[in-house]
Structure formats: C-alpha cells, structure tokens
Amino acid sequence: MRMLELAGVAAVLAAALSGGGAPAGAHDIKVCKCDQACYTDEVSKVSCERGRARFSSHGLPDPKDPMMRGITATNQQFPAEHNYGFEILLEPKLARSPTKTDAGPVGVAVNGVPIFDPSTQGPANRDTGRRPSAFEAGELDVCGGHAGRGDDYHYHIAPKCLIDDLGPAWVEEDKKPIGYAMDGFPILALGWFDKANAVEKDLDPCRGMKDASGQYFYNVKTTSSWDVLTCLSGRPQHFARDRWLHRVDRTGKEITGIPIHFAIKDSTRQAYGGDVCHVMSGLLQGEQILETSGRTRKVRAEEGALFYCNKACYGLFFEADRSRAIRGRAIYYDYVADGCPGGFDVSALKTFTPYEGPAQSRKGPPPTGR
Secondary structure (H helix, E strand, C coil): CCHHHHHHHHHHHHHHHCCCCCCCCCCCCCCCCCCHHHCCCCEEEEEEECCEEEEEECCCCCCCCCCCCCCCEECCCCCCCCEEEEEEECCCCEEEEEEECCCCEEEEECCCCEEECCECCCCCCCCCCCCCECCCCCCCCCCCEEECCCCCEEECCCCHHHHHHHHHHHHHHCCCCCEEECCCCEEECCCCCCHHHCCHHHCCCCCEEECCCCCEEEECCCCCCCCCCCEEEECCCCCEEEECCCCECCCCCECCCCCEEEEEEEEEEEEECCEEEEEEEEEECCEEEECCCCCEEEECCEEEEEEEEECCEEEEEEECCCCCCCCCCCEEEEEECCCCCCCCCHHHCCCCCCCCCCCECCCECCCCCC
C-alpha cells in the first residue's frame, strides 16, 4: 500500500477517534473472546486473564473441509498439526494511524487456524510495491487456505468453508466473530448469507467500522477476492506461538518444497502408528522433468501423486542442478519407499517416474527405485 493510501486511511481513523464517524447501520455485534461457545471444537483451553484471551489449537480446520483441493500452483507442503497458543487483547484500541500488512499472519480464525495477509512471500512488484496475491496466483484451495513453508495450514482470504460451517445463525443473527485480527479487533462476515446485513459501503479503507454501540470490527468481503482486512486499525500485537517438528528428507535436511504447477484434485492425511502419511493427487502441468538418462522432457499434463510419511517414505519434486545442457529450471521426482509404515500401500498410488540418475546436490545419493 502506498504512503498516499495510508494517509487517507489515517484520516478516516482520526475522524472515528474524534467522534466524527457515527456508527454505521444498526448492527450490534457480539464479542465473546472468553466464551468457549464462540469457538469451534478445534479450539481448546479458552481462558481470560491480564487483559488477554488465551486459547490453543492444532491449526487444522474441521476434517470435512476440503483442504488443499483446487490449488493449481503448490509449494508441495502438506497441512500438518501444529501446537499453537494464541493471545488476543480483550480491549483493543484504535491507533492514531493504521499499520500496513505484509506477507505473514494478521489474525486467527475461531477454529484456531491462522489468517495471513493476502500476499505471497514472492518479490514485490517494482511499480506497485506489492507482493503477488496468493489467490490470484492459484495457490489457495476452495476454502481460501493452503499449507505454508512450515506445513502450517492458514487462510489468505476469507475462510469460506469455515463461514459456511458456522452458518447463518452464527454469522448473521448472533453476529459473532469468525476470527480476530492481531490488533485484537474482531473479524465478522456480515452479508455472507443475508445481503440485508451487507456493510461493504460502510467500511473504512482497512475494511473496518463501528457497530451501533461503538465497537470496532473488520468485515470480510463477501465476493471475490474475499479480502479479510487491508491494514490494521489498532496496534499489532505478538499474538501467537507455535511448536512443531519440521519434515526432513532422506539426508536429514529440512524440506521446503519448491513451487510447481500441480492442480490438486484430492488431499488426504492418515496416521499409521507414529507416522502421518500425507497424499496429494492431481495433474502436473507445464514442467520440465529431468529423467534418469540425463535428458529432459516437457510435461503438458500428467496425473500423479505427491506424498510424505517420513524421511524414508516420500515422493516429491526437487529442483535439478543447473546445467548447460538444460535450459531453464528442471525438476526431478525423488521417490523413497524403503521405510513406509505398515498399512500404507504406496503401490496403490499413481506416482511419477522416479529419477535414478547421478546424485543431485540438493538430495545426496539417488534412491534405489520402486
């Protein structure tokens, strides 16, 4: 966001603070940060003390939500359980001026799933100063989220499946939050089910407004591009902590998946003893593949699966070493299956052809094949 735009936002908020902005509409929202009934079953240990609401979550939505499905550009990360602790201010205050958001967390949904800024972590456009939109880049599933570099599932736009799960009574009648921003203000979805409740024309440039009693809140956009908020009207707070174990490859290196054009049709996760096996099946498109022979081939459209159970049971694409014989980026399918857990039938998966040529520097010695 340019400084000129932020100046305009500051003027709007200053008017609100000075009493120049009357509450818009007749809405009277319900803020219930200390009530377990105002969160989903994925949230636990709700408590309030020292001016903050505290709660925990594993960072995954309702199991029936179609996570990862519909993504066309994936980073080959899988939604995994995390160990989140959140703290939200009970009585947030509007700041003198708004805070610009950037790639990273801006809040949390009432199911304990983080909400991120709409942008990716890609380089900013030189002309606009903005990073690419995750939604426009095809990186988001039908629910508005995806797994990040730490296998952390999070939303970049309005959590569409969550809002549908909460339903009209929660959203439109009780007017309860669908999340909280990192400055402590609630996030609602008025107008999602009932257009009579629409507040789009009343929102300030951060997508916020005051209700009939003067309570400030943000409201998600109910149409494409389903924006959550565009800046923070209050002072941002450190609101989350997390603990988890990073996935590693067969050499012990942490895996940060490379982006590939892979349209995800289905995604599953299943526990087998001490392992959780993640599988994403879909269509690989427009990628250059390094084959065992050392030649490359261009894939137009090829079905297959990406999977990960442990460092000795996975099938993922990695970037091949640069070579004068290869124009542009080439990727190869690293397939390791000698340590798959009992009960996980890797042979039932339609996998891609494994690379078994000379070792690539990223991965160490090649696997032994199927």
